Amino acid sequence: MSKPSPARYRTTNWSNYTASLRKRGSLLILLDKDMTWLAPPDGSPGRPAVFSDAAIQFCLTIKVLFKLPLRRTTGMVASLMKLAKLD
Template sequence: MAKPRYKTTNWKQYNQALINRGSLTFWIDEDAIQHWKQLKQGNRGRPRLFSDLAITTALMVKRVFSMPLRGLQGFINSIFKLAQLPLLCPHYSCISK
């Protein structure tokens, strides 16, 4: 059975739909921004710099975009820079542990 072909009549809308396919939007919650860094953990030893939320978020982005860890660190840092947020991505060696 052959695939049906459709005649495009509204080229302006069709072209805009193709352009919108490449659009990428990130929404960062205010609560996530406030809890990005680890507060006090209450245990002995070296304190953690980043919360579990930060590491989990980085791992989700890594999984969605199939990125290596070093590329992920640069990608998330560039998102924060574009959003003008004073945050940093956890180091790739911190994410992998």
């Protein structure tokens, strides 16, 4: 028993096809400009925390989502902050 041949499609509207390929590769990450990136002073002894819990959670989410090592994640988040002008 042989397999049926796969259907063949012909692209007739190349501008729509190119636009759909561009749209497929787009990525939108919304950053809240009101999010506190730096940790507030807590008054406890020892070294103070540098980043807020929300900022750390955002970085770890990016790390897991894109399967990146930690140093590459920090570089990506730094570039995202430059794009959003949050730093």
